[in-house]
Amino acid sequence: MTIIGGGHNGLVAACYLAKNGLKTLVLERREVVGGGAVTEEIHPGFRVSALDHVAGPFSAQVAADLNLSQFGLEMIVPQARVLALSADGGSVCIYNDVARTVSEIEKVSGKDAKSYPEFVNSFARIGRVLAPLISMTPPSIDEPTAADLWHLGKVGLAFRGLGKKDEYRLLRWGPMAVADLVSEWFDTELLRAVVAARGIYGAFAGPWSAGTSLGLLWQAAQDGSALGSASCAKGGMGALSTALANAAKAAGAEIRTRAGVSTIVGAEGDSPKVVLENGEEIESRVVVSNADPRTTFLDLVDPIDLDPNFLSKMRNYRAPGAAAKINLALSGLPEFRGVNGSDPKSKLGGRIHIGPEIDYLERAFDASKYGEFSTEPYLDITIPSIGDPSLAPDGKHVMSIHVQFAPYKLNGDWRTRRDEFGKNVIGLLENYAPGLRELILAQQVITPLDLEQTYGLSGGHIHHGEQSLDQFFTFRPLIGWAQYRTPLKRLYLCGAGTHPGGGLTGLPGSNAAREIARDFKARKV
Numbered sequence: 027m028t029i030i031g032g033g034h035n036g037l038v039a040a041c042y043l044a045k046n047g048l049k050t051l052v053l054e055r056r057e058v059v060g061g062g063a064v065t066e067e068i069h070p071g072f073r074v075s076a077l078d079h080v081a082g083p084f085s086a087q088v089a090a091d092l093n094l095s096q097f098g099l100e101m102i103v104p105q106a107r108v109l110a111l112s113a114d115g116g117s118v119c120i121y122n123d124v125a126r127t128v129s130e131i132e133k134v135s136g137k138d139a140k141s142y143p144e145f146v147n148s149f150a151r152i153g154r155v156l157a158p159l160i161s162m163t164p165p166s167i168d169e170p171t172a173a174d175l176w177h178l179g180k181v182g183l184a185f186r187g188l189g190k191k192d193e194y195r196l197l198r199w200g201p202m203a204v205a206d207l208v209s210e211w212f213d214t215e216l217l218r219a220v221v222a223a224r225g226i227y228g229a230f231a232g233p234w235s236a237g238t239s240l241g242l243l244w245q246a247a248q249d250g251s252a253l254g255s256a257s258c259a260k261g262g263m264g265a266l267s268t269a270l271a272n273a274a275k276a277a278g279a280e281i282r283t284r285a286g287v288s289t290i291v292g293a294e295g296d297s298p299k300v301v302l303e304n305g306e307e308i309e310s311r312v313v314v315s316n317a318d319p320r321t322t323f324l325d326l327v328d329p330i331d332l333d334p335n336f337l338s339k340m341r342n343y344r345a346p347g348a349a350a351k352i353n354l355a356l357s358g359l360p361e362f363r364g365v366n367g368s369d370p371k372s373k374l375g376g377r378i379h380i381g382p383e384i385d386y387l388e389r390a391f392d393a394s395k396y397g398e399f400s401t402e403p404y405l406d407i408t409i410p411s412i413g414d415p416s417l418a419p420d421g422k423h424v425m426s427i428h429v430q431f432a433p434y435k436l437n438g439d440w441r442t443r444r445d446e447f448g449k450n451v452i453g454l455l456e457n458y459a460p461g462l463r464e465l466i467l468a469q470q471v472i473t474p475l476d477l478e479q480t481y482g483l484s485g486g487h488i489h490h491g492e493q494s495l496d497q498f499f500t501f502r503p504l505i506g507w508a509q510y511r512t513p514l515k516r517l518y519l520c521g522a523g524t525h526p527g528g529g530l531t532g533l534p535g536s537n538a539a540r541e542i543a544r545d546f547k548a549r550k551v
């Protein structure tokens with residue numbers, strides 16, 4: 027069994043498959059495993075999660091199955107999920123604790139404070155109904171098996187148990203624009219914006235785009251909250267990948283880095299092999315690709331091996347990158363306007379949201395439609411050294427800034443516009459954290475082009491493809507091919523381009539491994 031790519035999903039799949047007694051080899055093109063989950067030193071003594079800065083959250087079931095704590099994984103769960111800021115010093119902090127959040131919201135709106143607990147409870151109830159979907163294999167549309175029907179039936183029963191109000195909400199929200207959804211719950215613009223942001227995270231969409239509420243529902247399915255987690259690994263996200271790699275090796279898998287695959291050959295027959303960039307050929311019974319679907323089918327497989335209809339659908343698979351990353355090494359903790367009091371660190375320990383209004387977020391998206399990065403982007407920031415001082419020298423910090431919108435298809439060239447882009451983001455942040463610029467010791471700017479060229483994400487898309495209704499569940503990556511199998515009998519997919527999609531959850535990898543092991547057992551491969 028050869029797994030192309032040592033991203034966290036490739037490693038999760040390797041762990042499960044090796045535990046099943048299958049001889050497993052992981053081939054990673056970079057010098058490190060982890061894909062999006064890597065820690066990099068950006069300045070001597072300053073380490074940061076280069077790409078992903080919070081976990082999806084990572085599936086508790088997968089962590090337990092693979093005993094990841096024994097392999098050194100320690101997760102940090104800050105009390106604050108997200109602190110939303112406006113440039114005039116206004117703020118709303120959303121904590122894991124509902125009562126604490128209500129008293130925060132009361133400072134800006136008594137009405138919104140009253141609505142918040144029901145908002146939380148409704149998403150928690152709906153999340154519980156949707157949760158089984160994320161760890162199941164999407165059913166076959168044409169020939170659903172008895173198991174498919176059984177699983178769906180259970181979800182259907184749970185749905186009926188929701189009660190009329192939540193049933194109606196669930197059916198109605200999926201296709202809705204997230205801007206509409208939040209305006210039904212809250213009056214405060216800053217609160218609306220921070221909630222809506224989850225619906226457009228990583229997407230080529232603005233809050234007024236149809237179907238963006240889906241992001242909130244899917245988030246709730248993962249951890250019961252619409253708001254997105256703030257949990258991260260001690261040592262940065264690379265520590266999660268190290269734990270997974272060690273678990274995979276302990277289970278018997280072999281991992282090779284600097285082993286980029288250039289071609290997959292013969293996967294339609296009985297003796298597939300991969301050809302490495304250095305010309306080496308490796309035969310195996312089955313090939314599993316953790317690379318995104320476009321890379322897998324449009325770059326690694328010879329088009330002659332694929333049905334033209336499948337190929338044309340794959341060419342239409344949407345993966346327009348819209349995000350970039352800036353990481354900073356800082357000589358001290360920045361002071362944010364309006365965030366003071368006795369313990370500002372507790373508010374700054376989760377994610378920090380910049381994007382104070384729905385229209386601001388929409389305008390930030392508008393720019394990318396016309397090939398420009400936004401001059402006032404939506405930012406999702408963490409300062410992980412607050413909760414994990416091992417990441418920076420004493421008293422110093424690292425800051426991780428997720429930037430939207432930054433389109434892969436830019437007017438001009440990302441290589442020549444990188445500095446302009448970085449300066450613009452820091453300039454914007456100065457309005458929220460005056461004096462930030464003086465604290466910067468070093469900065470790393472990762473453009474969508476870097477996401478493609480360095481990190482192997484086709485089109486720079488952070489989730490291996492849009493997570494919209496047309497590329498979701500039984501449609502991910504394509505209708506008819508959502509069960510981790512592909513038109514080539516001995517080629518499987520296991521990455522974020524498969525159900526349940528992007529984010530550090532480990533679920534595409536574990537779901538794919540289950541299907542592959544099943545086919546082995548049934549001697550289908």
Ligand SMILES: Cc1cc2nc3c(=O)[nH]c(=O)nc-3n(C[C@H](O)[C@H](O)[C@H](O)COP(=O)(O)OP(=O)(O)OC[C@H]3O[C@@H](n4cnc5c(N)ncnc54)[C@H](O)[C@@H]3O)c2cc1C
Binds near residue numbers: 059077287316483488
């Ligand atoms: C900037 C950015 C920020 C993000 N922030 C978050 C976040 O905060 N929280 C979150 O949950 N998710 C976040 N994500 C999304 C998350 O990174 C992905 O959903 C996740 O990494 C997908 O994991 P994966 O294992 O499926 O794929 P990847 O992590 O992309 O791994 C795929 C691996 O395959 C390798 N590969 C590709 N082609 C080949 C080849 N030909 N030969 C050998 N190896 C190959 C790649 O080098 C890579 O290591 C972010 C992503 C980006 C880019």
